[in-house]
Amino acid sequence: AQRVTQPEKLLSVFKGAPVELKCNYSYSGSPELFWYVQYSRQRLQLLLRHISRESIKGFTADLNKGETSFHLKKPFAQEEDSAMYYCALSGGLTGGGNKLTFGTGTQLKVEL
Amino acid sequence: SQTIHQWPATLVQPVGSPLSLECTVEGTSNPNLYWYRQAAGRGLQLLFYSVGIGQISSEVPQNLSASRPQDRQFILSSKKLLLSDSGFYLCAWTYRDRVTGELFFGEGSRLTVL
Numbered sequence: 684a685q686r687v688t689q690p691e692k693l694l695s696v697f698k699g700a701p702v703e704l705k706c707n708y709s710y711s712g713s714p715e716l717f718w719y720v721q722y723s724r725q726r727l728q729l730l731l732r733h734i735s736r737e738s739i740k741g742f743t744a745d746l747n748k749g750e751t752s753f754h755l756k757k758p759f760a761q762e763e764d765s766a767m768y769y770c771a772l773s774g775g776l777t778g779g780g781n782k783l784t785f786g787t788g789t790q791l792k793v794e795l
Numbered sequence: 796s797q798t799i800h801q802w803p804a805t806l807v808q809p810v811g812s813p814l815s816l817e818c819t820v821e822g823t824s825n826p827n828l829y830w831y832r833q834a835a836g837r838g839l840q841l842l843f844y845s846v847g848i849g850q851i852s853s854e855v856p857q858n859l860s861a862s863r864p865q866d867r868q869f870i871l872s873s874k875k876l877l878l879s880d881s882g883f884y885l886c887a888w889t890y891r892d893r894v895t896g897e898l899f900f901g902e903g904s905r906l907t908v909l
Contacts, residue, residue, distance in 0.1 A: 717897075719898075728900070729898070782854075783898055785831075785838045785839035
């Protein structure tokens with residue numbers, strides 16, 4: 684079974700401070716990991732995926748298979764980063780195809 | 796471009812009443828379709844997914860059912876709602892033959908069962 688754990692329900696940081704949203708996963712195969720974001724009054728949307736090794740809006744995430752983690756990081760938080768962040772895992776095109784298992788989410792609040 | 800529509804946006808229903816939430820996708824063919832429920836403190840729970848017309852897979856036993864009468868239409872139903880069915884329901888789609896992992900979500904339907 685696949686499982687995603689986000690230990691923090693709420694993370695509050697000051698503007699300009701570093702941000703790290705934690706995500707740990709459990710999966711027996713080779714996982715694909717993602718971060719989704721939901722800004723206030725907007726749809727849930729993809730932020731980044733580990734396979735792309737990209738930086739989106741200053742955020743990066745590195746897949747650590749040894750620690751089974753995929754933490755989301757940003758060196759300097761901005762007010763517009765305030766949102767709900769979900770970590771998600773996919774086992775790929777197996778059976779139902781691209782099924783994503785989501786964590787419980789972390790609400791990031793950036794204070795001035 | 797592809798779009799996904801979900802309705803109604805808000806619904807208040809009494810216990811024991813039926814439910815029908817509808818979702819349609821435009822601008823693409825043969826999508827995989829999904830119904831998720833978003834509950835406070837519980838994240839997003841996958842309820843149903845479909846890889847084709849009439850093909851429905853249920854992830855958790857519950858009081859709900861899903862149907863896919865057309866390629867780009869996905870319906871979430873219940874014959875008799877329970878209080879525990881209250882929540883925020885999200886429909887989503889993805890490309891069937893691409894391993895992108897990117898789900899495209901609708902705006903959601905907030906259901907309150909009284």
